[in-house]
Amino acid sequence: xxxxxxxSTGTPRPSxxxxxxDGLTGWALVGPGALLILIFGGLPVLMSLTLxxxxxxxxxxxxxxxxxxxxxxxxxxxxxxxxxxxxxxxTALFVPGTMLxxxxxxxxxxxxxxxxxxxxxxxxxxxxxxxxxxxxxxxxLTDQNYGLVNAALNTVxxxxxxxxxxxxxxxxxxxAMTIWGWTGFAVIIYLAALQAVPVELHExxxxxxxxxxxxxxxxxxxxxxxxxxxxxxxxxxxxLQLFDEVYLTTRGGPLRATSVIVYYLWDQAFVQxxxxxxxxxxxxxxxxxxxxxxxxFRITRKYVHNA
Amino acid sequence: MIRSRLVIALAAVAAxxxxxxxxxxxxxxxxxxxxxxxxxxxxxxxxxAALIDRYNKDHPDVRVTQxxxxxxxxxxxxxxxxxxxxxPDIAYMYGSWAPNIAxxxxxxxxxxxxSQPGWNWDDFYPAERAxxxxxxxxxxxxxxxxxxxxxxNKSLFxxxxxxxxxxxxxxxxxxTAAAKLxxxxxxxxxLISGDGSEDTVWHYLPMLWGAGGxxxxxxxxxxxxxxxxxxxxxxxxxxxxxxxxxxxxxxxxANGVNLMNSGKIGMLVTGxxxxxxxxxxxxxxxxxxxxxxxxxxxxxxxxxxxxxIFNNGGERQKAALDFVKWITAAPQIQSTSAATxxxxxxxxxxxxPALVAELTQxxxxxxxxxxxxxxxxxxxxxxxxxxxxSQALGQAIVSVLLxxxxxxxxxxxxxxxxxxxxxxx
Numbered sequence: 001x002x003x004x005x006x007x008s009t010g011t012p013r014p015s016x017x018x019x020x021x022d023g024l025t026g027w028a029l030v031g032p033g034a035l036l037i038l039i040f041g042g043l044p045v046l047m048s049l050t051l052x053x054x055x056x057x058x059x060x061x062x063x064x065x066x067x068x069x070x071x072x073x074x075x076x077x078x079x080x081x082x083x084x085x086x087x088x089x090x091t092a093l094f095v096p097g098t099m100l101x102x103x104x105x106x107x108x109x110x111x112x113x114x115x116x117x118x119x120x121x122x123x124x125x126x127x128x129x130x131x132x133x134x135x136x137x138x139x140x141l142t143d144q145n146y147g148l149v150n151a152a153l154n155t156v157x158x159x160x161x162x163x164x165x166x167x168x169x170x171x172x173x174x175x176a177m178t179i180w181g182w183t184g185f186a187v188i189i190y191l192a193a194l195q196a197v198p199v200e201l202h203e204x205x206x207x208x209x210x211x212x213x214x215x216x217x218x219x220x221x222x223x224x225x226x227x228x229x230x231x232x233x234x235x236x237x238x239x240l241q242l243f244d245e246v247y248l249t250t251r252g253g254p255l256r257a258t259s260v261i262v263y264y265l266w267d268q269a270f271v272q273x274x275x276x277x278x279x280x281x282x283x284x285x286x287x288x289x290x291x292x293x294x295x296x297f298r299i300t301r302k303y304v305h306n307a
Numbered sequence: 308m309i310r311s312r313l314v315i316a317l318a319a320v321a322a323x324x325x326x327x328x329x330x331x332x333x334x335x336x337x338x339x340x341x342x343x344x345x346x347x348x349x350x351x352x353x354x355x356a357a358l359i360d361r362y363n364k365d366h367p368d369v370r371v372t373q374x375x376x377x378x379x380x381x382x383x384x385x386x387x388x389x390x391x392x393x394x395p396d397i398a399y400m401y402g403s404w405a406p407n408i409a410x411x412x413x414x415x416x417x418x419x420x421x422s423q424p425g426w427n428w429d430d431f432y433p434a435e436r437a438x439x440x441x442x443x444x445x446x447x448x449x450x451x452x453x454x455x456x457x458x459x460n461k462s463l464f465x466x467x468x469x470x471x472x473x474x475x476x477x478x479x480x481x482x483t484a485a486a487k488l489x490x491x492x493x494x495x496x497x498l499i500s501g502d503g504s505e506d507t508v509w510h511y512l513p514m515l516w517g518a519g520g521x522x523x524x525x526x527x528x529x530x531x532x533x534x535x536x537x538x539x540x541x542x543x544x545x546x547x548x549x550x551x552x553x554x555x556x557x558x559x560x561a562n563g564v565n566l567m568n569s570g571k572i573g574m575l576v577t578g579x580x581x582x583x584x585x586x587x588x589x590x591x592x593x594x595x596x597x598x599x600x601x602x603x604x605x606x607x608x609x610x611x612x613x614x615x616i617f618n619n620g621g622e623r624q625k626a627a628l629d630f631v632k633w634i635t636a637a638p639q640i641q642s643t644s645a646a647t648x649x650x651x652x653x654x655x656x657x658x659x660p661a662l663v664a665e666l667t668q669x670x671x672x673x674x675x676x677x678x679x680x681x682x683x684x685x686x687x688x689x690x691x692x693x694x695x696x697s698q699a700l701g702q703a704i705v706s707v708l709l710x711x712x713x714x715x716x717x718x719x720x721x722x723x724x725x726x727x728x729x730x731x732x
Contacts, residue, residue: 057407058386060410060411139559143562146566146571249559251503251504251560253705255503255709270382270386272694
């Protein structure tokens with residue numbers, strides 16, 4: 001608060017009017033922004049909370065209050081349980097996968113090479129590709145009959161795979177596709193963290209005879225803690241809300257094999273017109289995200305230096 | 308004091324912001340403004356813009372504006388706008404949404420209008436009228452009509468040494484041809500969308516109807532697609548997908564047109580909208596096959612889309628009605644068809660030999676699609692539960708196509724889900 005900064009400069013305690021005026025200035029400065037956030041962020045959140053206690057199709061004004069009925073239905077809806085399973089499998093593969101690939105690429109790029117900035121831009125480029133282009137490219141690449149991936153597999157004597165057309169493979173194709181898409185993001189974060197690792201520590205350890213691998217394991221990896229935590233939380237939150245890629249490529253199929261929570265939610269709200277039920281699902285997801293994020297903070301805190 | 312002046316200035320900014328949020332752009336004088344939401348692209352968009360210009364010039368008291376949107380997403384946007392209290396005046400909406408649209412209170416029930424002289428309601432094809440009618444309400448005016456027929460690659464038929472499809476084809480002939488058109492070089496007899504969406508379902512429905520089946524009982528109370536006819540139709544697909552492997556099951560529903568155009572697919576069951584994309588092949592068009600022993604003949608399905616009118620007050624509603632009446636009148640249908648190659652939505656225009664010849668000359672095969680409009684004998688039930696029923700049926704079809712279920716079992720499971728939805732769960 002401004003009062004503290006005034007006090008710390010050693011000037012005499014300001015008058016009540018001045019303090020009041022300072023406070024008001026502060027509020028006036030954050031006011032418009034806060035107001036917009038409240039209107040466009042806070043209000044819909046509250047409205048969808050009410051919606052989750054109603055039976056509403058969004059079409060008619062008539063939306064009877066049903067209490068916890070929507071939430072009760074969630075617990076017994078096998079399709080919702082399936083969607084949760086798919087979401088968890090996806091998250092469990094996507095988050096570590098992206099972090100691992102991102103770390104490997106970042107380590108490979110954390111050195112002075114000719115044209116290194118070209119390589120770094122190339123790695124980040126995956127973030128600049130729109131989800132739609134990404135989806136279309138991967139659909140072509142993994143096409144069951146004419147895709148490049150199958151052509152490559154065929155040349156080494158492996159049979160063509162159905163990929164997105166197969167209920168047992170489609171989810172993994174989406175995992176691969178999104179890892180590819182998010183790698184650039186992880187690379188940037190890791191690269192920044194790697195460059196912040198003090199050179200002296202490595203030099204000192206090298207003098208003591210530590211091998212490169214040992215130095216990486218005992219110096220670099222622990223210092224990457226904050227970056228790891230950030231990526232873990234950020235990627236998990238995104239993974240739990242997977243939608244675009246599924247909508248674009250498989251529409252939740254084949255046979256609902258890629259129906260994740262947000263896709264199922266969208267389907268309920270805008271295809272089947274069960275908006276109240278979908279809102280309840282959104283709140284359930286919100287609670288899950290909060291719990292998982294809190295757990296991640298708690299568990300990783302003791303392993304993270306400088307966090 | 309500078310600081311307190313800042314406070315006042317910021318407060319003023321905030322007040323202005325609030326005022327502009329709640330502002331209304333209504334003015335008593337000047338032309339009545341109405342907005343049309345549509346997802347036209349290419350030739351259709353150019354044609355529609357020209358129509359609006361013409362209308363605005365001839366009607367100085369009305370100003371029609373348009374908002375471009377995606378046809379797939381328009382329902383979502385309209386729902387949001389309806390909740391926000393600012394729906395469009397007119398929106399182009401898919402016919403399959405009609406029963407759900409009927410529940411929106413601000414949607415104008417047109418039953419009292421279209422019966423008046425001047426609308427020539429009976430001139431629209433029966434399937435279009437059926438799709439726009441929900442119970443005793445009329446929720447829209449036909450905006451576009453199409454249907455499904457067999458588009459086939461003439462050179463692939465010649466290469467395989469088989470005669471092209473005829474008007475008397477049975478689904479067995481279709482299957483035999485598909486098998487012969489399939490080879491180890493990655494060529495398939497035919498292709499079906501395998502995403503389980505309405506796109507999958509509506510390719511199955513003409514087969515179901517052709518075999519003598521139906522989706523729901525006449526009173527719309529229960530599902531009957533799991534009849535012997537339903538199983539027969541789905542078995543045809545199963546034989547091609549699982550036994551012959553002559554169907555490319557397109558799980559992503561994105562490849563059909565490209566594969567057909569690059570000569571990888573022998574026959575594609577599709578509508579007239581795809582014809583202009585087949586620039587690299589020589590194609591022919593034939594009506595859908597029939598089932599021997601069934602009286603239903605060569606059925607097809609039409610997915611007519613509608614102009615839906617929202618009630619934004621008497622004056623705007625009247626302006627919207629007048630505009631829709633004008634763009635769906637015979638002369639405008641005629642010019643739209645000629646400019647865009649779309650099938651005419653009115654019988655009188657569809658029977659105009661000069662127009663049919665002109666369309667067919669521009670896009671070969673259009674003639675067959677126009678004739679095929681008379682093979683549209685049934686429409687999807689206009690019940691609000693249709694999206695749920697379609698989804699259950701779609702999953703059943705895909706599970707059979709992928710070989711994970713038998714037709715009868717899959718249809719029975721879907722029928723149970725449909726019955727539950729119809730009973731209100």
